[in-house]
Amino acid sequence: MLVLKNLIFVAQFLSALGIIGLVLLQHGKGADMGAAFGSGSSGSLFGATGAANFLSRTTAILAVIFFISTLSLTFIGSHKPKASAGVLEGVITPAPASAGANAGKAALPPVDAPAPGQDVPK
Template sequence: MANVLLVLHIVVAVTMVVIILLQRSEGGALGMGGGGGGFVSGRGAANVMTRTTAILAAIFFLTSITLGILGQRKTPTSAIGTPTSTSAPTTAPSQAPADAPALPKLNIPKPAAPAQQ
C-alpha cells in the first residue's frame, strides 16, 4: 500500500507543478502586465485551473501525512525492499583487512594550557 501511495504522491506532485506553471501570472507585485492572450485565457479556464490546483494540493497534503504515518509504523527498508540495519555495530573491527593500505599517522600537537594569572 505504501508503494501505491508513494507513486500517487509523485504523480500528484508532478501534475501540480505542471498545472501551476500553466497558469497565467497576475504579476501585480512585479509590475508585469497580465495583458494579452496566453495559453490559458478567460475566467472559466482560470477557475478550473485554480480549483484543480487546490484539489491537487489537498491530495498532496493527505498523501504526505499518510506516508509520514506509515513510515513511522513500518520497519525501514531500502529502495529494493530489503530490511536495513538501524543499529550500529557493537564492536569495532580490531584490525584493517590485510589488503588495505596503511594510513599515515598524524602527529597533531596538543594545545598549550592557558596561562593562569
Template sequence: MQTVLIVIHLMVVLALVGVVLLQRSEGGGLGIGGGSGFMTARGAANALTRTTAILAVAFFATSLALSLLARYQEQPVNILDRLPTTEQGQTGGAGILDQLGPSETPAEQPAQPQVPSGQ
C-alpha cells in the same frame, strides 16, 4: 502499501507542478500572458484554481499517509543485537571492528622524503 502511496504521491506532485505552471502570472513575469484559448480568462482561472486546491489537498493527504506509515510500520533494529555471541553470552574477546574483518587491500607506506645533496 507504501509503494502504492509513493506512486500516487508522485503522480499528484507532477500534476500539481503542471497545473501551477499553466496558471497565468499576474505581472507577466514569464512573458507568456494573454492570448485567446479554449476557455475565457475567468473560466480558466476558476478551473485551474479549483484543480490546484484539489491537488494540494491530495498532496498533503498522501504526505501525511506516507509519514504515518513510515512511523508505525516497523520498529528500528539495533545492529549491535545482531552480533554473533559465544557460549558465555558475550560478543567474544575482540571488539566490534575486529569482528568486521581486515580490509582487502593492504595500506601503502608513505613515500620517504628525498634529502637534497649539498653540492
C-alpha cells in the same frame, strides 16, 4: 502493507508532477492586464476567467491529495510492528534451578571418581 505504501507513493509522485505542471500553466496576476486591452484570452476554451478557475481548483485538489499522501506515508513510516520471536514465540522454557537450594552444600567430587592422573594408562 508494502503494496499500500507503494500506491500512496505513486499518488504522491503523480500529484506533485501535476502541481508543478499546473502552476507553470497558470498566468500571474499581471497577465490579466493584457485581457483588458483585447489580447484575445476571452476566446479561449474556458472563457476569460474560466481557465484560471479550472487550473486553480485542479491545483488545489492535487495539493490536498499531495498533503494527504504525505501524512499517510509519515504515519505508515512511523508505525513499528511488534517484534516477534519467530518460530520460538510460543515455546515456554523451564525455570532455572535456584541457587539458594545448593548454597549450603560444598562442591565435593563424586565418590566413584578416580583421583586426577589415575585414569591415564601407563
